[in-house]
Amino acid sequence: MDKYHKVVMALLVLAIVFSIISLIVSLGIFSLDLPKSAGTSARVTDSGAAQVKFVVEPTSANSG
Amino acid sequence: MEDSKKLLIVAIIALVVSMLSAWVSYLSVSTLSSKISGFASNTGEANLTVESSAAVNFTTDFIDWGSGQVDVGQTYAQLTTLETNNVTNGNWTLQTAGGLRIENIGNVNVSLNLSVGKTAAQFIGGTNPGYQWNVTAVEANACLNSTGGTGGLQLGTFIDTTTSQTEFCPIFQFVNTADEVRIDLNITVPYNAPPGAKTDTITATVTVV
Numbered sequence: 706m707d708k709y710h711k712v713v714m715a716l717l718v719l720a721i722v723f724s725i726i727s728l729i730v731s732l733g734i735f736s737l738d739l740p741k742s743a744g745t746s747a748r749v750t751d752s753g754a755a756q757v758k759f760v761v762e763p764t765s766a767n768s769g
Numbered sequence: 770m771e772d773s774k775k776l777l778i779v780a781i782i783a784l785v786v787s788m789l790s791a792w793v794s795y796l797s798v799s800t801l802s803s804k805i806s807g808f809a810s811n812t813g814e815a816n817l818t819v820e821s822s823a824a825v826n827f828t829t830d831f832i833d834w835g836s837g838q839v840d841v842g843q844t845y846a847q848l849t850t851l852e853t854n855n856v857t858n859g860n861w862t863l864q865t866a867g868g869l870r871i872e873n874i875g876n877v878n879v880s881l882n883l884s885v886g887k888t889a890a891q892f893i894g895g896t897n898p899g900y901q902w903n904v905t906a907v908e909a910n911a912c913l914n915s916t917g918g919t920g921g922l923q924l925g926t927f928i929d930t931t932t933s934q935t936e937f938c939p940i941f942q943f944v945n946t947a948d949e950v951r952i953d954l955n956i957t958v959p960y961n962a963p964p965g966a967k968t969d970t971i972t973a974t975v976t977v978v
Contacts, residue, residue: 710772717779724786727794734797747821748875752974755827755869757954759834759848759861763964764841 824875825941825975832869832954837861839960845897848956859958868953870907871973873943879975881912881938883952885930886970893967899957901927902971904937907949912938915978927955940978 832850837860839846846859850868873879885892889900905925906912914921923937942948952971 707772710776714776714779717776717783720783721779721786724783724790728786728790731790731794731797734801747977748823749821749977750975751823751825751875751879752972753825753827753830753871754973755830755832755952755971756968757832757956757971758966758968759956759958760836760966761958761962761964762836762838764838 819876821877821977822875823877823879823975823977824873825879825881825973826872826874827869827973828872828949829865829867829870829951831865833864834861835864839958839962844960845899846958848954848958850953868903868951869971870949870951873911873941873948873975875943875975877977878943879941880936880978881941881950882934882936882974882976884934884972884974885932886972888932889930889957892969893956893958893962895959895962897957898959898962899955900930900969901955902930903927903953903955905951905953906947907951908947911942911947911950913940913942915939927953934974941975 834848834856837846837856840858840860843858846861847857848859848861848863849855850863850866852866855863855866871881873881883902883904885900885902887900889898892898892900903926904912904923910919912922912924913919917940923935938950941950
């Protein structure tokens, strides 16, 4: 095998190696766990508040 | 084996592996693009999820009787939120009759629990103060029991308030024609209640059922 053939052979071997690496990386996509839709959450409780007010005026009976 | 044949075999292998790699890459991209949100294609698929939302709102959230006192010679005055005769034995004036109003503004049925912030003694003081509430459905069937009926509910009668959560409506409906209840109050002010402003907070808590 002359020098030219050796160089070509080496390049082809490299091409095979890189192709195999590419194949492995591509296959890796199948194992990705990507969400198909956004996650959702629901509000299950809520509360509200109201005020009650009155004023007791002082009288001779309760002013002490 | 001569060198040319070796080279040919390696070249064929390289070609086959490259073609296989290209094919797998194409399949991988196709699979990936179907998983990524936002991918456009000539056939559309729209997905949406309607979330359940528990939400309650006091449409009337403030009751005020103003300032007043127990009539001379009386041992107590009675303050209510009813439309008529809402002050007895006193000179207070109810600002807004009709009680507190609560509406289920969510999109699911919920349970309705109520609590007050203070006991009668803490809120009013004096001898034998009274602090009661009366829950009624403004719209028919707004408040149902756990089986969807109307039996066994503490509606339409004045009962003592509590500072702990009390369930009045196991099912508080969200449909617009049946999603509102009112809370009327009945406060007994003894003649010897300490003068001053009396305030309390009523809290409504709803949970999806």
